[in-house]
Amino acid sequence: MIAHNFQSNIRELEGALTRVVAYADLRGKPLTCDMAEVALTDLLPQHNQLEPERVMDVVASAFGISKEKMLSRERTREAALPRQVVMYLLREEANVSLPQIGEVLGGRDHTTVIYACEKVADMIERDDRLRKQIVQIRETLYGRRPTA
Structure with a gap:
């Protein structure tokens, strides 16, 4: 899901992945697609x-x-x-x-x-x-x- 939405720039992709991992870590919960979507809400296209x-x-x-x-x-x-x-x-x-x-x-x-x-x-x-x-x-x- 992350790679699909960040195809043009490797730095954007790395940043998105870092953001998702940090979000899951802060919440102390396992990483899921739903959690990734919430973490990237303001970056993902509507x-x-x-x-x-x-x-x-x-x-x-x-x-x-x-x-x-x-x-x-x-x-x-x-x-x-x-x-x-x-x-x-x-x-x-x-x-x-x-x-x-x-x-x-x-x-x-x-x-x-x-x-x-x-x-x-x-x-x-x-x-x-x-x-x-x-x-x-x-x-x-x-x-x-x-x-x-």
Whole structure:
């Protein structure tokens, strides 16, 4: 959970881990995910604050594509990849349901959303450039200063 939310900077990750360990130690209780979440409340992004429109705008801008083209039925990589990234981010960051994501993105089926989320997750593991781009998109969405 901690590593998922602090991907851009090793110092942020170390600081978050130190904070969580100290929090658990001060309370004299074993460390749990719930306790970590409480300890990092002011540092963690608020998932429910992400609006689908904002995610689409930020992703379109990051990929240098118009929102209309991204939402079109076009299947070129130029249009499909940003659309898939939007689906992935809405699922992972905003916890929007699969049918809702499909609806927001032009009435696509929930299975299309599942495929897109899995594909982007796989690509993040293999493609360092895309991973960095998604980290920058997340930083923009949450108002953090993007790191090179």
